[in-house]
Amino acid sequence: MRIGVPRALSFFRFHPAWAAFFDRLGLELVVSPPTNRATLEAGLPYAVAESCLPIKLFYGHVRALVGQVDYVLAPSIRRLAPGSTNCARLIGLPDLLQATMPDLPPLIAPDIDLSQGLSALISLLLEAGAPFTLNPLTLREAVMAARDAYQAARQAMMEGRLTPAGFDRPGGDGPLWPADGIPVAVVGHPYNLYDPFINHQLLNRLARLGVNALTPERLGPQPGDDYWAFEYELVGATRRALERGVKGLIAVVAFGCGPDAVLVDELQQMSRERGVPLMVLVLDEHGGEAGLVTRLEAFVDMLHWRSAKWKSF
Amino acid sequence: MEVFLGIDVGSVTTKFAAVDEEGRLLTSLYRRTGGEPIQAVCEGLAQMGKQLPAGVRVLGVGTTGSGRQLAAAIVGADVVKNEITAHAIAALHFVPDVRTVIDIGGQDSKLILLRNGIVVDFAMNSVCAAGTGSFLEHQAYRLGMTVEELGQRALRSNHPVRIAGRCTVFAESDMVHKQQMGHPMDDIIYGLCQALVRNYLNNLALGKTLEPPIVFQGGVAANAGVVRAFREALETEIIVPPHHEVMGALGAALLAREWSDSQPSRFKGFDVAQAEIQATSFECRACPNLCEIAQIRMDGRIVARWGGRCDRWEVM
Numbered sequence: 001m002r003i004g005v006p007r008a009l010s011f012f013r014f015h016p017a018w019a020a021f022f023d024r025l026g027l028e029l030v031v032s033p034p035t036n037r038a039t040l041e042a043g044l045p046y047a048v049a050e051s052c053l054p055i056k057l058f059y060g061h062v063r064a065l066v067g068q069v070d071y072v073l074a075p076s077i078r079r080l081a082p083g084s085t086n087c088a089r090l091i092g093l094p095d096l097l098q099a100t101m102p103d104l105p106p107l108i109a110p111d112i113d114l115s116q117g118l119s120a121l122i123s124l125l126l127e128a129g130a131p132f133t134l135n136p137l138t139l140r141e142a143v144m145a146a147r148d149a150y151q152a153a154r155q156a157m158m159e160g161r162l163t164p165a166g167f168d169r170p171g172g173d174g175p176l177w178p179a180d181g182i183p184v185a186v187v188g189h190p191y192n193l194y195d196p197f198i199n200h201q202l203l204n205r206l207a208r209l210g211v212n213a214l215t216p217e218r219l220g221p222q223p224g225d226d227y228w229a230f231e232y233e234l235v236g237a238t239r240r241a242l243e244r245g246v247k248g249l250i251a252v253v254a255f256g257c258g259p260d261a262v263l264v265d266e267l268q269q270m271s272r273e274r275g276v277p278l279m280v281l282v283l284d285e286h287g288g289e290a291g292l293v294t295r296l297e298a299f300v301d302m303l304h305w306r307s308a309k310w311k312s313f
Numbered sequence: 314m315e316v317f318l319g320i321d322v323g324s325v326t327t328k329f330a331a332v333d334e335e336g337r338l339l340t341s342l343y344r345r346t347g348g349e350p351i352q353a354v355c356e357g358l359a360q361m362g363k364q365l366p367a368g369v370r371v372l373g374v375g376t377t378g379s380g381r382q383l384a385a386a387i388v389g390a391d392v393v394k395n396e397i398t399a400h401a402i403a404a405l406h407f408v409p410d411v412r413t414v415i416d417i418g419g420q421d422s423k424l425i426l427l428r429n430g431i432v433v434d435f436a437m438n439s440v441c442a443a444g445t446g447s448f449l450e451h452q453a454y455r456l457g458m459t460v461e462e463l464g465q466r467a468l469r470s471n472h473p474v475r476i477a478g479r480c481t482v483f484a485e486s487d488m489v490h491k492q493q494m495g496h497p498m499d500d501i502i503y504g505l506c507q508a509l510v511r512n513y514l515n516n517l518a519l520g521k522t523l524e525p526p527i528v529f530q531g532g533v534a535a536n537a538g539v540v541r542a543f544r545e546a547l548e549t550e551i552i553v554p555p556h557h558e559v560m561g562a563l564g565a566a567l568l569a570r571e572w573s574d575s576q577p578s579r580f581k582g583f584d585v586a587q588a589e590i591q592a593t594s595f596e597c598r599a600c601p602n603l604c605e606i607a608q609i610r611m612d613g614r615i616v617a618r619w620g621g622r623c624d625r626w627e628v629m
Contacts, residue, residue: 033601036600036601036603037601037602037603038601038603196622197602197622200622201622201623268520272520277433277434278434279435290379291379291421291437293395294379294395294396294397294437295395295397295437297394297395297397297398298395298397298398298432298435299435301394301395301397301398301432302397302432302433302435305431305432306431306432306433
């Protein structure tokens with residue numbers, strides 16, 4: 001039995017857990033290949049026009065799995081914390097898929113609602129595993145393995161040994177950033193930060209410019225207890241980065257993302273209060289990267305300039 | 314005589330500037346890129362060679378603008394810098410205590426904030442080019458005027474009409490409608506300038522404080538109507554420096570001057586226009602990204618390659 005995992009959206013957060021879980025159930029996991037131009041083109045016809053780029057890419061990744069797998073994993077992520085919510089397009093993801101793709105294999109689409117605590121998490125995993133085994137011991141073991149793998153991955157990311165881009169690579173992907181570079185908080189949803197296609201190799205470019213990019217994953221879990229819980233995790237990460245003395249803030253947001261508008265507003269306030277410059281990078285479909293490169297170079301020039309390390313200024 | 318050259322290859326125009334060892338502007342050139350950046354660079358360089366006294370020695374070359382890599386490969390540049398830094402350096406050169414730089418070019422607009430001679434914040438238009446020079450030019454063309462005439466007409470307006478500035482296409486519909494309603498052209502044109510300024514301030518200046526002295530540069534600063542609209546919106550004096558249209562190139566030349574301590578310049582000479590320059594492109598099939606790789610040959614030798622998402626072709 002082959003379970004298809006789209007390399008998009010929640011892959012970049014929860015994949016280690018799902019990988020361990022399905023592995024314990026003896027199922028084979030097929031992750032769609034890294035995003036490329038064809039992924040976007042395959043996804044576009046299925047996405048409503050107002051969708052953000054990450055959603056369009058998710059559809060494309062699902063297309064890469066259709067015909068290759070027996071099931072596709074497409075969880076609906078509702079809540080991270082009590083009183084919080086998530087983007088309607090993410091909550092409705094499995095329904096949207098089913099409505100637009102007639103040739104879709106059966107979905108594994110549990111409702112993820114972490115506001116109900118651990119028991120709810122366990123019951124949703126049990127639900128996800130139900131089509132494959134009803135043996136409570138196996139399921140219990142798979143649930144525990146999922147939890148351990150998730151925590152181990154978060155720890156490895158904090159220590160800089162792993163990034164979400166390396167979730168399905170044995171041994172991870174090593175550090176991407178020069179440890180002695182200029183410390184800059186690079187804040188955004190993991191699917192925007194760790195998919196090099198969507199952001200035009202942002203992290204590699206920053207590394208080459210000598211930036212030590214402190215991403216939320218490196219800063220460790222932050223409480224996400226406000227209405228837009230994912231976004232408030234990022235606000236918390238930014239606060240911690242500021243405590244660690246970062247010289248700049250870079251926010252990476254998808255064009256048209258509603259919840260990210262809240263994030264950008266919070267970051268603007270923090271930037272003003274702390275006197276740390278903020279640059280907002282908006283990701284969309286256009287392929288030209290000249291604008292992005294110009295912004296990154298100018299931002300790094302500015303940080304050098306501000307720290308008076310610039311040769312003659 | 315010893316000079317430093319700066320070249321700014323923008324989307325719509327290509328600019329050249331030459332400064333002496335004291336950083337004084339000797340001569341400059343402003344011409345259309347015309348979709349042919351290689352030709353624009355070669356011809357412009359040859360023209361600069363003519364404008365400068367015979368026998369000048371070029372001690373350093375800087376390039377900037379969206380075509381900076383291309384220009385650097387063709388002419389042999391010593392410094393390749395982004396437009397933000399280049400514009401900031403140039404503005405500081407003319408107005409040492411400048412605190413705000415507004416730059417509006419052909420397809421992008423920038424806002425640079427400086428404090429004590431240091432860039433502390435900046436913004437560029439991101440996903441939309443409404444409110445840049447291309448838009449004004451298109452409207453001027455539609456009305457059968459030059460951009461300068463557009464500016465002069467705007468100065469005569471007493472009761473500007475409100476034009477939607479959010480989107481170029483809708484702004485045009487709005488203008489057509491106001492024309493059909495019989496509003497005087499001067500008022501429509503100034504309404505358009507105000508819309509452009511509103512768009513700029515909404516997009517780039519949101520949450521930022523624009524403190525004087527404010528320097529306005531870039532091609533659009535030639536439009537007196539836009540200058541007036543900025544002055545009225547910000548309620549402060551707007552400084553349009555002399556040579557405002559070549560500030561990027563001037564900044565690049567000044568950066569080249571800074572760079573040049575002792576190293577010999579890589580400059581290939583003004584007669585680079587004589588070389589046979591070929592630009593070709595191909596689709597890389599090494600991975601599903603199918604990147605379009607462009608390569609530049611000079612006299613048969615490949616001097617630059619870019620366009621890939623990875624480094625495969627860029628390392629030579």
